[in-house]
Every structure is written in C-alpha cells, then in structure tokens.
Amino acid sequence: MDTGLLLDGYDAKHLTIACFGGRNALDIAHGAKQCGLKSLVVARQGREPLYAKHYKTRKRGKEEAGCVDDVLVVEELTDVLTKEVRADLRARNAIFIQSKYFWRRFPSYGDVEQAFDVPMFGSRSLLRLEGRDQPYTQRDLLSEAGIRIPRRFNAPEDIDRLAIVKVRDELRGYGRTFFLAWDKESFEEEAQRRIKLGQIAPKELERAVIEEYVVGALVNFHFFFSPLHSELELVGIDVRRQTNIEGLQRMTPSQQKIVLGHVPLQMVEVGHTPSTLRESLVDGAFGLAEDFLGVTQSLPREIDPTGKGMVGPFTLQGVIAAEGGREEIVLFGVCFRPTTCPGIAATPYGMYLHRKPLTMGERIAMEISEAARDGRLHEIVT
Numbered sequence: 389m390d391t392g393l394l395l396d397g398y399d400a401k402h403l404t405i406a407c408f409g410g411r412n413a414l415d416i417a418h419g420a421k422q423c424g425l426k427s428l429v430v431a432r433q434g435r436e437p438l439y440a441k442h443y444k445t446r447k448r449g450k451e452e453a454g455c456v457d458d459v460l461v462v463e464e465l466t467d468v469l470t471k472e473v474r475a476d477l478r479a480r481n482a483i484f485i486q487s488k489y490f491w492r493r494f495p496s497y498g499d500v501e502q503a504f505d506v507p508m509f510g511s512r513s514l515l516r517l518e519g520r521d522q523p524y525t526q527r528d529l530l531s532e533a534g535i536r537i538p539r540r541f542n543a544p545e546d547i548d549r550l551a552i553v554k555v556r557d558e559l560r561g562y563g564r565t566f567f568l569a570w571d572k573e574s575f576e577e578e579a580q581r582r583i584k585l586g587q588i589a590p591k592e593l594e595r596a597v598i599e600e601y602v603v604g605a606l607v608n609f610h611f612f613f614s615p616l617h618s619e620l621e622l623v624g625i626d627v628r629r630q631t632n633i634e635g636l637q638r639m640t641p642s643q644q645k646i647v648l649g650h651v652p653l654q655m656v657e658v659g660h661t662p663s664t665l666r667e668s669l670v671d672g673a674f675g676l677a678e679d680f681l682g683v684t685q686s687l688p689r690e691i692d693p694t695g696k697g698m699v700g701p702f703t704l705q706g707v708i709a710a711e712g713g714r715e716e717i718v719l720f721g722v723c724f725r726p727t728t729c730p731g732i733a734a735t736p737y738g739m740y741l742h743r744k745p746l747t748m749g750e751r752i753a754m755e756i757s758e759a760a761r762d763g764r765l766h767e768i769v770t
Contacts, residue, residue, distance in 0.1 A: 419749025624732020
C-alpha cells in the first residue's frame, strides 16, 4: 500500500497506537502512555474486561493509573476489515501494530495487505514468511543469510537422530503440539498414541514438520530495527515458559517415566522469563541479526512490495548448543513482529543503549513519536 495514501488526512500531533487484545496488548498500550500517546485495544467480545476494567486509564487520587485509554469491542478480530471499523480507526489517527493475529485469525492475509487501509507499524508483507506453506519462508531467508538452522526431515523414515515433530493441536483447536522421536518406529508409536487421545488428526500428521532437535539452552533475542536511525538494537532476551515439560523437569527420571506412561509430553508456551547471556554470545546474536536484516533489505518486490525490509521489532528464536568445544546459536524460528515479551524490561540490554529500563512497547512508541514529530511517519509505516 502507498504510505502517502495511508497517512492522508492523519493528524500527526494526535496519534493513537492501536493493537489487538491478547498476547502483548498491555505492553504496547503501556508504551504508548509512556510516550504521551493515546492507546486503543481492539478486543473480541468477552475478552475486553482485562483492558476495559482492570487496566483502563483512570484517576486514582491525584495520580493517573492504567494504560488502556479505549477499547473497541468486536465480534471477531476480522471485523477490523469492515468499512465501519476501518473508518473508526482512521478517525482516531490510529497506527496499528503488526500482530500474529493477522496471520492466525484471518482467512486471507491478502485482505490485510490490500484492504486494511490503516497505517501499520512493522512490515505488512514479511509476516507472510512465518507461514510454512509459502513459496519463500523464513527458513529460506535464514539459509540465505548463512545462519545455522536445524536439519529438516521430509519423512519419518529419514529420521536419523533425535528429532522434534510439530503438528497442529486438535484438542486446543489452534497452535501446534510437539513430540520427540529418534527413528521411524518411535515417531509412529507416539503419533498413534496422540491420535487415540484426539490431539492429532491423521490428515494433519501428513503435514507435520519434522526437524532435528538441537539440545541446548532456549533463547529469544528481541531486536528492533530503527528506520529513523538505521540502527539495530537488542531490547532484551527471554526464555519460553512451557507446560507441562516444566513440571516434568522437576521430577526424577524414574518419576518422569511413570508420569509419561499416562500423560503425553507437552510444550505449550504460557509465558516468558527474562534472561541474560555472556557478552560473547550477545555479540554473536548481533551478528546473526545483522545478517538477517541484510537479507530482508534486499528481498525482491514480489516478496516485500514495500522495499523497506524489516521495520521495528523482530525476534530470533533459537537454542544455544554446546558442540565441538564451543557454544553456537542455532535458530529455529523468526517472528516478524512484536512478540509476547513484557518481561524484557528486567534485562539490561535496552538500558545499556537508552540508559533506562525499556519494554518493546515503549521502544515502539518512541519510534512512532519521533517520526510524528519530525514528519517521517511514512518511513516507519507500511
């Protein structure tokens, strides 16, 4: 979309930062308030109390509390594509923050790219690369950048080492479930067990992703690329919290064996814990991020019509393996958008640069505020 047309009629002095209710909405809303901007959460009916009640901005004595100025309640998140909601957002001078919900909840992401005429902070097109059925995927991008990624197996009979299997979770109705296998037999045994439990559908098993399981310490690097300053920043680092594997890790091996005979292993993400790393590894992470950025900024227009490459926040997800007498960062995923990482303000990396504790929500709002002040909004929205 033409950014000039998207911003036509916008009052840069009265912007609203808008986002979907869920995942990181409070982080984004809080960041907006820290920078003197209005905040708006678009929430599904039934999900709004967290934002409209518990964290609504209000006076508490002489002080102002809360971080959500307004909540727009919709029946479905896809309602943001309706003429009425789009008009409402534009009337508020809303800058919408890129979100995984655009990919997960919308039948056609093409509608978001073509019909959602609201300025978006973050890359409008690169979110497609998170999809596993795209002609060009994040694995292609990482490979092009020369970054190590886990080996992929085309079929169960190809498994020749410990592997992780990723397949749609039928019980939850969204997301994926994971299980481990080390050969074709162990794959089929665990797959059949989960099919009987109703967690996996046979047709989805055919589409399962099977890749090398790299043993090591999990890590998420939350980066931010500033188009205004042409600088790459590490805002923070965190680690996934997952159920039920965390509970199993607190048991002895003999107890784990008994429990796993009755309860399947799960790796459902429920939160994140702030983390730090040795500076040599942080330096290595910057190198990977720079290689990644370089590829995004040289993608052909059929992949990135904007030609801007990565804008704002992105996360490199991986594991730190200890192999051959040294540690190496292996990446298994990229998020081309802000993720659920409110705890990273407790890590020092954003503070080292900005000299204050920093959330990703505030870093986003800082970039938008500066662009609005300097007449450069067209450089940061898509």
